[in-house]
Amino acid sequence: MPHLHLEYSDNLKQLDVEKTLLRLNHTLVGSGQFAQELDIKARAQAFAQFRVGVAPVARAFACVRLALLSGRSSEVKQQLSSSLLEVLKEAVHDVSGLEVQLSVEVTDMDRDSYVKVLLPT
Amino acid sequence: MPHLHLEYSDNLKQLDVEKTLLRLNHTLVGSGQFAQELDIKARAQAFAQFRVGVAPVARAFACVRLALLSGRSSEVKQQLSSSLLEVLKEAVHDVSGLEVQLSVEVTDMDRDSYVKVLLPT
Amino acid sequence: MPHLHLEYSDNLKQLDVEKTLLRLNHTLVGSGQFAQELDIKARAQAFAQFRVGVAPVARAFACVRLALLSGRSSEVKQQLSSSLLEVLKEAVHDVSGLEVQLSVEVTDMDRDSYVKVLLPT
Numbered sequence: 276m277p278h279l280h281l282e283y284s285d286n287l288k289q290l291d292v293e294k295t296l297l298r299l300n301h302t303l304v305g306s307g308q309f310a311q312e313l314d315i316k317a318r319a320q321a322f323a324q325f326r327v328g329v330a331p332v333a334r335a336f337a338c339v340r341l342a343l344l345s346g347r348s349s350e351v352k353q354q355l356s357s358s359l360l361e362v363l364k365e366a367v368h369d370v371s372g373l374e375v376q377l378s379v380e381v382t383d384m385d386r387d388s389y390v391k392v393l394l395p396t
Numbered sequence: 397m398p399h400l401h402l403e404y405s406d407n408l409k410q411l412d413v414e415k416t417l418l419r420l421n422h423t424l425v426g427s428g429q430f431a432q433e434l435d436i437k438a439r440a441q442a443f444a445q446f447r448v449g450v451a452p453v454a455r456a457f458a459c460v461r462l463a464l465l466s467g468r469s470s471e472v473k474q475q476l477s478s479s480l481l482e483v484l485k486e487a488v489h490d491v492s493g494l495e496v497q498l499s500v501e502v503t504d505m506d507r508d509s510y511v512k513v514l515l516p517t
Numbered sequence: 518m519p520h521l522h523l524e525y526s527d528n529l530k531q532l533d534v535e536k537t538l539l540r541l542n543h544t545l546v547g548s549g550q551f552a553q554e555l556d557i558k559a560r561a562q563a564f565a566q567f568r569v570g571v572a573p574v575a576r577a578f579a580c581v582r583l584a585l586l587s588g589r590s591s592e593v594k595q596q597l598s599s600s601l602l603e604v605l606k607e608a609v610h611d612v613s614g615l616e617v618q619l620s621v622e623v624t625d626m627d628r629d630s631y632v633k634v635l636l637p638t
Contacts, residue, residue: 276620278580278620278622282439284439292566293566293568296566296567296568297568297571300568300570300571301571304570304571311570312570312571312572313569313570313572313574313576313616313618314570314618315568315569315570315571316567316569316578316580316618316620317567317568317569318524318526318564318566318567318568319564319566319567320441320562320564320566321566322439322440322441324413324414324417324439324440324441324442325417325437325438325439325440326414326417326418326421326436326438326439327434327436327437327438328421328425328432328433328434328435328436329418329421329422329425329433329436330433330434332434334434336437338399338437342622349508349509352506352508352509353508353509355509356509356510356511357511360511360512360513364513364515367515370515370516373515374434374514374515375514375515375516376434376435376437376512376513376514376515377512377513377515378397378399378437378510378511378512378513379509379510379511379512380399380463380505380506380509380510381506381509381510382505382506383506384622384624385594385622385623385624385625387591387594387595388591388594388595388597388598388621388622388623389598389620389621389622389623390595390598390599390602390620390621391602391618391619391620391621392602392605392606392618392619392620393616393617393618394606394609394612394615394616394617394618394619395612395616395617403560405560441562443560443561443562445534445535445538445560445561445562445563446538446558446559446560446561447535447538447539447541447542447557447559447560448555448557448558448559449542449546449553449554449555449556449557450539450542450543450546450554450557451554451555453555455555457558459520459558470629470630473627473629473630474629474630476630477630477631477632478632481632481633481634485634485636488636491636491637494636495555495635495636496635496636496637497555497556497558497633497634497635497636498633498634498636499518499520499558499631499632499633499634500630500631500632500633501520501584501626501627501630501631502627502630502631503626503627504627
């Protein structure tokens with residue numbers, strides 16, 4: 276915890292994924308919500324097969340999903356999603372010829388059944 | 397909003413993913429539940445590494461997960477999942493030699509913390 | 518139902534994914550919680566683009582997400598996640614030079630709107 280997924284359409288050729296993941300993680304660390312920086316597990320996935328809407332328009336997306344152990348307030352979640360969206364906006368700035376949607380979702384993980392182990396123990 | 401994921405085992409060689417995504421999106425547009433067609437962000441992912449059950453039988457799957465902002469009724473969700481399943485059934489019809497499972501899940505996204513921006517603004 | 522996702526960083530070179538998926542499925546079958554073994558749809562995804570935390574340390578992860586139809590007790594979910602974590606621990610044992618995080622999350626799928634069909638019918 277937390278887990279972060281960055282999903283994006285692979286027509287966002289200028290997206291620097293490595294740099295973006297690091298910035299997203301730094302933003303989470305800077306939020307003060309997480310005890311240890313190593314807890315943040317971020318991964319990115321490019322989609323070659325995608326379709327935004329039905330109109331024949333060149334479109335793209337970059338979406339973050341942040342999964343947290345349940346229990347955080349709505350205010351904290353809003354702050355986190357807003358700050359992560361700012362990172363996306365910096366990362367996807369030059370989109371000439373594309374309609375691009377950026378979004379951030381925060382989701383809860385069931386705290387009672389979540390288990391984790393760190394190796395080596 | 398909405399986000400749609402189509403996940404399928406890569407032994408479904410005859411699945412026309414591009415066509416299926418467009419049909420899924422058209423079905424969502426036709427539901428009248430969404431203000432703008434461009435809001436629908438659908439993406440597909442083939443899995444080369446999968447295992448259905450434990451028996452040594454040739455099996456496959458195609459699963460849709462539709463993520464909506466929270467607040468829609470159970471009836472609306474049932475209508476959406478049923479209509480999306482019909483699209484899957486049309487898309488995956490010739491499955492000789494394979495046991496195929498098709499499924500649709502509808503999931504809620506927390507409305508309070510979800511943020512989105514459209515570029516160019 | 519159930520759906521199982523195994524996500525892992527692709528620096529876990531020694532992970533035998535095929536074997537691990539089968540063991541995860543056998544564990545679910547052995548739990549007695551599922552009517553038919555073929556219901557278990559497990560898939561795995563390697564991430565080449567990932568970032569754990571912000572420190573310049575060699576890190577890795579392997580995370581299972583198990584999605585169940587809503588209604589199972591917290592105790593059942595805890596038993597399932599614990600037993601799946603044991604499988605991960607056996608699968609990812611030799612991690613010299615890497616900090617590895619293994620985790621299991623159990624999530625509910627909305628029972629009312631979930632639909633499934635098995636082909637051929």
